[in-house]
Amino acid sequence: MPGPLIRTLLALAARPASLGRKIVSLAFGSVLFIVVLPLLFFALGRGLHLERLSDSWPTALYRVPGWLFLAAGVWLLVAVVLTQWRSGGGTPAPCAPTVKLITSGPYALCRNPIQLGAMLYYLGLLTLVQSPALGLLVFIAGAVLGTLYHRGVEEKELAIRFGPAYLEYKKSTPYIFPRLFRRR
Secondary structure (H helix, E strand, C coil): CCCHHHHHHHHHCCCCCCCCHHHHHHHHHHHHHHHHHHHHHHHHHHHCCCHHHHHHHHHHHHHHHHHHHHHHHHHHHHHHHHHHHHHHCCCCCCCCCCCCCCHHHHHHCCCCCCHHHHHHHHHHHHHHHHHHHHHHHHHHHHHHHHHHHHHHHHHHHHHHHHHHHHHHHHHHCCCCCCCCCCCC
C-alpha cells in the first residue's frame, strides 16, 4: 500500500492536464527553481560567509568551470522540459506529469536528468555569483535531498504508474550520473 504522498501523486497523474495547467505548472516551477531557490541559496551563503572563500582563489580557476556547469545545467533542463512536453505529453510538475514513460533524449542518459540539470545549474550559478564553496555545498545537498525524494517517492510512484516498462528502464539506465562508457 503506497503512502499518502505517493497516492496523491498517482491521483494527480490520473487527471488529464489541460494546456493551461501545463503552462501554469511550468511557469510556477521555473520561477521557484530558477529564481526563488537560488535567492535563498545566496542568502544562506552570505549567512555562512562563504563569499569570502572565493577571494583567495584565482578567478579563472572557478569562472571557467562555473560557466560550463551553468551552461550544461540550463541545456539539460531545457532538453528535459521539451522532451517531457513533446514525448511524454506533460511537464516536470507533479500536477501535470507525463502520461507516457520517457526513455529517450536526456532520459536515455540517466533516469533523473532534471535533478542532474538542477545540480549543475546551481553549481555553476552559485560558483559564478557567490563562491565555489556555496556551489559545491548546494550541489552535494541537491544530490542527497534529490536522491531521498526520488528513491523514496518518485521511483515507487513511477513503478506503480508504468509497471514493468519502468522497472526494465530502471535496471538498464543509471540513476543520475550517465555512464561514460557503455557495458558490452
